[in-house]
Amino acid sequence: MTAACDPGLPSQGHAPAPTTAADEFDALFHGEAHRRAFSRACHLADPALPPDVEPFSFLSADLLHHIAAALALTEDSTLADLGCGRGGPGLWLARTAHARLVGIDFSPVAVAQAQHRATTLGVGDRAHFAVGDLTATGLPDASVSAAVSIDALQYAHDHTAAAAETRRILRPGGRLVITGWHPRQHGDPRLPDRHRHTHWPTVLRAAGFSTVECHDRPAWSDTYLRIYRTALQQGDPGRDVALAGLQGEARRRLPTAHLLRRVAITAC
Secondary structure (H helix, E strand, C coil): CCCCCCCCHHHHCCCCCCCHHHHHHHHHHHHHHCCCHHHHHHHHHHCCCCCCCCCCCCCCCCHHHHHHHHHHHCCCCEEEEEEECCCCCHHHHHHCCCCCCEECCCHHHCCCCHHHHHHHHHCCEEEEEEECCCCCCCCCCCCEEEEEEEEHHHCCCCCHHHHHHHHHEEEEEEEEEEEEEEEEECCCCCCCCHHHHHHHHHHHHHHHCCCCEEECHHHHHHHHHHHHHHHCCCCCCCCCCHHHHEEEEEEEHHHHHHHHHHEEECCC
């Protein structure tokens, strides 16, 4: 069952997020391209995930299909994938609906890999990827009919500015779908700063979105935990940088991961 998330909370939801350098992700994407450790962990954690999706995020089949339904893409749609990474989920969403895709990421390595993947899949003429910032995508005003950001807006240095940038590029009536986490207890000091005060509906409303729906399902949180545990079961990562990074994150985050709820928010 899908449960509605909490109503608006205090302004801590607008607090700037800790920054993460693009070159940190460049190294991870290099490793993922060669060994696909993150994607493998996701598919082992949820075998129902479509085989042609290569996520670099905590994605399950149920969450992916929820996103697709919420976006309601058509053949006339242009989807912006913000923080697109290697392009896997965005390409799947666009290809399934026969829509056009523009992907933005701050990692040049990810952008190059995503464009190569689009060409390999035969949709290079309908999918374009570019280096950009979540708060400054470089896309024209009202240029896309829908936008998605899977586990990426949390990395923006200013959540509200990133949400406002998304609203700027959306056409009137366009939908945004984001995924992330909410603390089960707002302000829980046991959580890392990135998640402690996060409340995406508050951020999106502050950015000018008037209709915001937030959902969580226990299965989404269960899959998130299972991906971490699956990664740890892979053993010594050796030279697999992506697996080593995921295992390190799992060791840091698993002790408090149960204090978070996996959420998906639709706004327009």
